[in-house]
Each structure stands twice: as structure tokens, then as C-alpha cells.
Amino acid sequence: MQPPDPDPSQLRVALFSGNYNYVRDGANQALNLLVGHLLAQGVTVRVYSPTTCTPAFPPTGDLVDVPALPMPFGRGEYRVARGLPARVRRDLAAFAPNIVHVSTPDLLGHRALGWAEANGVRAVASFHTRFETYFRYYKLGFVTPFIERLMKRFYDRVDRVLVPGPSMERLLRDWGVTAPISVWSRGIDHARFDPGRRDMAWRRALGIADADPVIGFLGRLVKEKGLSIFAHVVRELEARGVPHKVLVIGDGPARDWFACRVPDAVFTGFLSGDDLGRAVASTDMFFNPSVTETFGNVTTEAMCAGVPVVAARATGAVDLIEHGVTGFLVPPRDVGAYADAIARIVADPALRRTMGEAGHARALAYRWDTANQAALDAYLEVMAAPA
Structure with missing residues (x-):
């Protein structure tokens, strides 16, 4: 017999995260x-x-601490959970979830899935980070195929995988994942990211002249965000004599490393709230060479602020950017092609304006209430499916 359709008040969700709030990402x-x-x-x-x-x-919401150790490889700001100790298992059993949601394929995520399987609890996984791409930035690229196989096995253990866009669904299918997949997209704070927040006086206070075309970077300053390629492209623009100013919005462990490679850039440090919205809208183009994105919140924020985007033709960006209309998609490590795209936007203010307007119009579709309701609907579908 088909089980009755559940309603949201019947759901008890245990959400497992490797980093729920201790480092912002x-x-x-x-x-x-x-x-x-x-x-x-x-x-x-x-x-x-x-x-x-x-x-x-x-x-x-209610947050339960899971014992963890600092992550190795110079990334001690992150914590690696040591599995599910007895104290956490007792809390989990007392909570009695009917859905387990794992957001990271780490030891904690594996142990949580094991608990769900042992207790007959439905499981959902969301895909946020392309961890398999990270290792080459730390000279460990040889392990990438092994990590992909591990991730394929992980995602095939759940009743539903939530991905942020179609390109991530294609990637998982290419890996051989057979579990059902649903799209849980992302939203934007449309009041914060808006072309009207552009502030030339704020730019001048940073030493940026009104005539300077500003290339923006937004995000955590970590090598896997494509910082090396970004720096190579800046040097190529300098060699070509393309006028520009680099504005780096964000902070992170690779800040000093990056600053040495883009010495003329202006670094704002970490910004949030309306200060962040003003900074993004005050750039003239956004450059995102990262190939590690599953969605690219920073890309939609730039688009919403009316800023054209030059990005790697990779997962996330290919779902968001319409090439030649809202920005340019470039082969991921092609320094010359990145420089060509940026130079074209610099040289053509009308193109810059029309791309920004097109990006803003497209970004209006990304709303958190709609995106999060899709995730809730996926939970309800999983619960309604026959065991």
C-alpha cells in the first residue's frame, strides 16, 4: 500500500555538516x-x-557539537569530525529523525549514513563542494580519481541527492551515480545586491579613479578559488597595456600569497551586509576563474548587482552565465582567452552596460524561498516513496 503523503510538520530532519557556522562560506x-x-x-x-x-x-536552529580535529595541509581553520561518538549517537537516537540530511562526504557524513541505514531512516545528501578538484592545488592531484570513486559510492547510498544546478547533475551521472537527483538551487538578497548600490565616492576613497575599469574578485582567499590563474591573467593584462584596477573583496589563508602576486590590487578584507553589496556593485566586471564551484553564489550576486562576469567554463558558471549576453565563459586555464574577454569588456562601455543589465534581469529569478521550498518538496517526496 502507498504510504500517505507526509506534511512538513511530520518531518524530523537531522542535518549533518562539516562546517555549519564556525567559518563563513x-x-x-x-x-x-x-x-x-x-x-x-x-x-x-x-x-x-x-x-x-x-x-x-x-x-x-538547534546545533549539537561533534568532536573534531583541525584539518591538515595548512587549513586548520576548518575542523574534521571524528565520526559519531556515543554522546552524539545518544542525542541522535533521542531526537529520532525520520530523515537524515548529510551535506559533506566526510567521516561524519559516512557515519551518519551508516546510522540511517542501520535504523531504517531515509537519507538525503546535498552536494556543495567539488572536493575532488581541491587536491591538485596542494600537489596531490594523483588522488583525484580515487576521490571521485569514493564520492560516487557515497552519493549512491542515499535516497535523493540535492544538487544546485543541471551541470552538477551531469557531473554525478558522468561519475556513474544512479541515485535520484533533484535541483536545490540558490537565492540572492535582492535588496543588498542591486546596481543602485554602486558608490563612486567609496571607490575614490580606496584610491580608485572614476575612469579605472575595476575587475572584482569576491570570495574566500584560498588557492582552490583559482587565485593563481587570476594573478597570471592580471599580469597578462598589464603586459598588454589594458587599463584596469583589481579590487579583492574577501579574506582567507592565502591572502598574503595572493597579495604578493597582485601587488597593485586593493584589498577590502572581509565585508558583509550592505557594505558587501556596495563593494560588488562598485566593480565594473567580476572575474571568477574557479573550477571548484557547484553553483557560484558570488556569480549570481555580481549579476544581480549589474556587473558582467568572466568565468571559467565549468560546473556552476555554465548554469548561470549566458555567454556573450551576461558575460563570457572561458576555457578554465586559458590565460590569453581570459585576458581577451576582460579586455573586450574594458574597451566597450556599452557592452559592459548591456551585459550588466542582462545579468541583473536573469538574477531576479534566484530567490531563496523558491529554492528552499524545492529542497523541502524533495524531502516530502522521499518520505512518500515506498520503502
Whole structure:
């Protein structure tokens, strides 16, 4: 017999995250917004994640600490959970979830899936980060095929995989993942990211002349965001005599490394709220050479602010950018092609304006309430499916 369709108030979701709020990033911003939406719809949620004494922001919902150790390879700002110790298992059993949601294919995620399988609980996984691409930035590229196989096995253990866009679904299918897949897209704060927040006086205060075409970078300053390619492209623009100014919005462990390679750039440090919206709108183009994105929140934020985007032709960006209309998609490591695209936007203010307007119009479709409702609908579909 087909089980009755559940309603949101029947859902008890145990969400597992490797980083729910101790370091701010796009993945945990999306997870916190999802939890807020779930709670508003009557869902009961409990979050399990490593924590620190100095979190980047307050968590949304109930958060249970999972013991963890600092991540190796010079990335000690992140924590690696040590699995599911007895204290956490007791808390999980008392909470009695009917859906387990894992957001990271780490040891914690594997143990959470094992618990779900052992207890007959439905499981959902969301794909946020292309970890398999990270290793080459730390001279460990030889392990990439092994990591891809591990991730394929991980995602095939769940009842549903949530991906942020069609390009990620294609990637998982190319890996051989056979589990059902749904799209859980992302939204934008449309009041914060708006062309009207452009502020020439703020630019002047940073030493940027009104006539300077500003190339923006937005995000955590870590090597896997394509910082090396970014720096090579800046040097190519300098060699060609293309006028520009680089504005770097963000901070991270690779800041000093990056600053040595783009010595004439202006670094704002970490910005949030309306300050961030003003900074993004005050650029003239956004350059994102990262190939590690699953979606690219920063890309949609730039588009929403009316800024054309030059990005790697890779997952995430190919779902967001219409080549030649809202920006340019470039072969990922082609320094000359990146420089060509940026130079074209610099040389043609009318193109810059029309691309910005087209990007803003396209970005209006990305809304958090719609995106998060799609995730909730996927939960309900999983619960309604025959066991």
C-alpha cells in the first residue's frame, strides 16, 4: 500500500555538516537559510556539526557539537569530525529523525549514513563542494580519481541527492551515480545586491579613479578559488597595456600569497551586509576563474548587482552565465582567452552596460524561498516513496 503523503510538520530532519557556522562560506550560508525555511514550515530540525568558541555567525536552529580535529595541509581553520561518538549517537537516537540530511562526504557524513541505514531512516545528501578538484592545488592531484570513486559510492547510498544546478547533475551521472537527483538551487538578497548600490565616492576613497575599469574578485582567499590563474591573467593584462584596477573583496589563508602576486590590487578584507553589496556593485566586471564551484553564489550576486562576469567554463558558471549576453565563459586555464574577454569588456562601455543589465534581469529569478521550498518538496517526496 502507498504510504500517505507526509506534511512538513511530520518531518524530523537531522542535518549533518562539516562546517555549519564556525567559518563563513557559501555552503553553510545555504544550509542555515534552508534550516530557517524548514523551521518556518513546521519541520523539526536538529543540526550536528563541529563547533568552535569563535563561530563566524550564530547558528540557525538547534546545533549539537561533534568532536573534531583541525584539518591538515595548512587549513586548520576548518575542523574534521571524528565520526559519531556515543554522546552524539545518544542525542541522535533521542531526537529520532525520520530523515537524515548529510551535506559533506566526510567521516561524519559516512557515519551518519551508516546510522540511517542501520535504523531504517531515509537519507538525503546535498552536494556543495567539488572536493575532488581541491587536491591538485596542494600537489596531490594523483588522488583525484580515487576521490571521485569514493564520492560516487557515497552519493549512491542515499535516497535523493540535492544538487544546485543541471551541470552538477551531469557531473554525478558522468561519475556513474544512479541515485535520484533533484535541483536545490540558490537565492540572492535582492535588496543588498542591486546596481543602485554602486558608490563612486567609496571607490575614490580606496584610491580608485572614476575612469579605472575595476575587475572584482569576491570570495574566500584560498588557492582552490583559482587565485593563481587570476594573478597570471592580471599580469597578462598589464603586459598588454589594458587599463584596469583589481579590487579583492574577501579574506582567507592565502591572502598574503595572493597579495604578493597582485601587488597593485586593493584589498577590502572581509565585508558583509550592505557594505558587501556596495563593494560588488562598485566593480565594473567580476572575474571568477574557479573550477571548484557547484553553483557560484558570488556569480549570481555580481549579476544581480549589474556587473558582467568572466568565468571559467565549468560546473556552476555554465548554469548561470549566458555567454556573450551576461558575460563570457572561458576555457578554465586559458590565460590569453581570459585576458581577451576582460579586455573586450574594458574597451566597450556599452557592452559592459548591456551585459550588466542582462545579468541583473536573469538574477531576479534566484530567490531563496523558491529554492528552499524545492529542497523541502524533495524531502516530502522521499518520505512518500515506498520503502
